[in-house]
Amino acid sequence: MLPDLVQSVFAFVNKLKLFKTHLQKGELAHFPSLLKASAQATGATRKKQTARYATLVETLQENFATRFHDLHVKRPQITFLVDPFNAETDCLKAPLVKDEAVAELEMIELSEDDRLKPVLREGTIEFWKTANREIPQCQTGCAQATLNVWVNIRLELLRVATTEYKPDLRRIVQSKECQKSH
Structure with a gap:
């Protein structure tokens, strides 16, 4: 039912808020793979990595908030x-x-x-x-x-799920400029 889907969106946004807060504090309990990988990093490097991930999660959270603003209003x-x-x-x-x-x-x-x-x-x-x-x-x-x-x-x-449209992904990808990560 649609209200269940809406609840799932709101729950996910709230989880993103929690993840961001934990990443900012350096708490990686929700990220076992990151915890394992960061065990090998030095303190400064680990802090820099978690700050970067916190920023990425915050951006994702903002994107969800923007995209689903109408649901929040309704x-x-x-x-x-x-x-x-x-x-x-x-x-x-x-x-x-x-x-x-x-x-x-x-x-x-x-x-x-x-x-x-x-x-x-x-x-x-x-x-x-x-x-x-x-x-x-x-x-x-x-x-x-x-x-x-x-x-x-x-x-x-x-309608989107059942459409017969098949995008030409090669052409689409070739027309885009790829940006290397920093």
Whole structure:
């Protein structure tokens, strides 16, 4: 399910933060191969290497943060889809809903609906099937709009995965200027 994939992205970014911090401190517990290789290096060389790796991990972390910024912005809506009873009441914003004030009031109503809470324990998909019949249209409209975004993304990924396009890698590589590492 898409929320699981989003959670994996956020977890990976948080792991990168941890790795960067550990590398900056010279702690290599998460990097057994680097620990083994650095055992042969002198103190100054080891410190220089770990600082370089920390910089590389930081760059990777920044790239992930930039690339997945939209997911970070949409996280409250994703939380709403997974656990609508514990989502913030102001998580439903335009363009997902037409009237944010009405959506906030309906979120409060939803959070107090004891009939639907057991349905969520059966699963998110089952909950939203039931919610289509039980809760106001605003919420199902919001959920539908959010799901449509994710369905479109998934369709794009499937289209790329199933395409017959075969890139001419030799030509692409030859047209690039290679940079030697420092």
